[in-house]
Amino acid sequence: MKNNNILFNIGVVERETGIGKDTLRVWERRYGFPLPVRCEGEDRLYPENQVEQLRLIKRLLDSGMRPARVVGLGVVELNALLQDAPENEPVISARLQEFIRLVKTHQTVALRLAFNRAIFQQGLNEFLSKTISPLNQLIGACWLRGEIRIFEEHLYSEQLALVLNLAIAAIHDPNGTPRILLTTLPGEEHALGLLMSKATMSLAGANCVMLGVQTPVNEIVLAAKAHQSDVVTLSFSSAMPPAQVKAGIAQLRYALPQTVALWVGGSGVARQRKADDGVQLMGPFSDLDNAISLWREAVSYPCVDLAALERCRS
Amino acid sequence: MKNNNILFNIGVVERETGIGKDTLRVWERRYGFPLPVRCEGEDRLYPENQVEQLRLIKRLLDSGMRPARVVGLGVVELNALLQDAPENEPVISARLQEFIRLVKTHQTVALRLAFNRAIFQQGLNEFLSKTISPLNQLIGACWLRGEIRIFEEHLYSEQLALVLNLAIAAIHDPNGTPRILLTTLPGEEHALGLLMSKATMSLAGANCVMLGVQTPVNEIVLAAKAHQSDVVTLSFSSAMPPAQVKAGIAQLRYALPQTVALWVGGSGVARQRKADDGVQLMGPFSDLDNAISLWREAVSYPCVDLAALERCRS
DNA sequence: TGTCAAGTTTGTCTAGGACAAAATGAATGA
């Protein structure tokens, strides 16, 4: 296992770790790590254990640490840091514990069953806010600590998506209002947040259309027009660089007609200080319900400024 | 619309077009296109119309053309080339025509209904091979010609995925054999081919577990072990560079135990000449059925070499 | 406690050169 001296070139490392080529080279210059071997053509060839270290580093960076503190540390130090990254870990109820157990033991069918049972016990809204939201956080924390592997997270997402899609299909109303388009921008491939939003808003009676992930900006504009959407909803995960989030939102807001509202949510926007004009930041899922209510009121009294109404309420 | 002089830096262009930074710079040097304006720090800033041209170029490259022929051509010439790229367009039946119509008019609910109706009319296997396979080709061709936008393709994929997932849920057998793990490698984000494979193999009585897309190689190995998989199935779309496909397959084959079979399919592997040892290339969907039958026979007579058995049959 | 300015860190961008893998076309053999 240790002497598995497979070598990866810089392009593969970029794809496997999510760290850009330029960044890998500049880290080598600045911190002396990673230090790949060179092969004939002077090309960098990264051994497997360094790639593993880079994966750990990426986790720490995504959880808010800065490169100077972590780049170059050994596997043991990195793991130690990952262990005590307390974050804002949610209270672990017995129910959550049971979900975690099912994920760790790869019981996909039982997991789906447990999801469905919880939905009908708690109701969809409470299921999302009281079970899935903290569960996502918990799974994120476990993943950080290395207790849950990527493939186990994939299994979890897959099963949850199945269950949510089924529920949504049952409550979808083609004539609902407002008409909402859901998608993510290029670079953001996490669809789960979007799906949870879709469930919440469908339950509130909206007509939701999911466009999938990674839709280019101009295509979103065309889709909103074609579908006569009232609202476009974007989701950003915390893996997305804040700068890209900000730029992407601004670009879409500029390209979209003023009459179409832009709602953005997910852990990737929680780090944004302020919303641009004409953009609404969504925190917890209840925000979506509120936003829909506000939108309906604004439609009843078209001359009222939406932002003003919101200020007035708070 | 034309004077919308928005400017994009090279990173954004890479994400929006899928053409790498290095490639964009070397094209500029070699072909004199794209020729971005420069801003203070000498950074490239690409105007919107050049990005649009790059999108058209990318389509032509993906459909098999070479850069020297297309890079630098104007929008009109590019569109002309895109029009008469005959490819191997399937016979357009009335049924296919109707599906295309529904996609072009964004009737998501009607589309889902039509899918479901076709499944119960044709049976799942025939639905996949006689309707969806040619439909995918047709939609690809339409997209090439610009008759179908990306967002419309997204809508199509989304609805088809919903329908297939529902069908799979109904026929899934947790005790089926062989135990099959489905996923894609990092870089491949197209899940539809995988889902179609899952449907076919689930129908044949296999126990399929979907891992989602973009699973790192070592995670696939761990997942296969955890799930005691007999087979790992990968899918590659034609958008994937052949070199990456080959390297990825080889890497996974090397890391996976010999006892686990590796089946690869999708339009991205159709261009591969020969399969490596221990790797089986899948063409049409009937290949999957055959492979499952062969696997079961091989298990009944464990000393028989699988590859030899296949040669013997043909 | 909150806000602003100065200082530091960090990702991304630039240049032109280099090379190996892939595609092409010519020449060969079955």
Add this chain to the structure above:
DNA sequence: TCATTCATTTTGTCCTAGACAAACTTGACA
């Protein structure tokens, strides 16, 4: 006529080392 092999061109990716602006940290001040 069709498949193989070899030489040639095309083409994506990788290289070095420097630069800079945006984001973050720190410390001073109200």
